[in-house]
Amino acid sequence: MDDLVVGDIVQIETGKTIPGDAILLEGKDIEMDESAMTGESDKLKKMSYAECLDKLAAIRAKSKEVIKPSSLASPVLLSGTKVFKGTGKYMIIVVGSLSFVGKIKDTLEEETAETPLQGKLEAVASDIGRIGLYAAVLTVLAMLISFFVTRIRDGGWEWADISLCFSYIVLGITVLVVAIPEGLPLAVTISLAYSVMRMYEEKNFVKTLHVCFRVTPNRPARPWARRTTFARTRRARSLATR
Secondary structure (H helix, E strand, C coil), rough: CCCCCCCCCEECCCCEEEEEEEEEEEEEEEEECCHHHCCCCCCCCEHHHHHHHHHHHHHHHHHCCCCCCCCCEECCCCCCCCEEEEEEEEEEEECCCHHHHHHHHHHCCCCCCCCCCHHHHHHHHHHHHHHHHHHHHHHHHHHHHHHHHHHHCCCCCCCCHHHHHHHHHHHHHHHHHHHCCHHHHHHHHHHHHHHHHHHHHHCCCCCCHHHHHHHCCCCCCCCHHHHHHHHHHHHHHHHHCC
């Protein structure tokens, strides 16, 4: 099945998976299981392309009303679906990344681009973590220096001093852990949700939450700069609503 190309004619076998998007040329009692692609557990009946044309012409001859797609069986076989029952032949029309399964696979493998907001949040978190590391190191050094100076001045050492030094190190680790902003993503999400509500009040529908930070410009004092900023705001809002 991996060597199939467009135009190949394949025999239908019960239980086999359709390797590429195809058109049913001839068949009898064809039912397909498309639950893997559409999520529908009901089996769909398929008719050959010629039978579909004949049935369509007969329906149009009897009635001039608009024909609903559900009233006519389809000759299209989607890649990735299984043959539940029936016999016949089909012709491959789409293979590879252009097929139904190929498009889904490309979508799943496509890496999501990092938004500017995510980049800024990572930079802020990195800076806060670096500052927390410096503060933890300075705290541990200051406490150790004070401890050694006190012991040298008093002129005495005890075994309990080892555990005291370890407690200083644990305290430094605690400072480092506390410095990590765990509530930063939640705070940013809440602020963006508030921005979405504000934009909804202005008749702007936002699909992506992370674009709201781009539409909050400062108001300049000069009129020409105000017009330029207003145009940029409208342009950013149009991008946010896509």
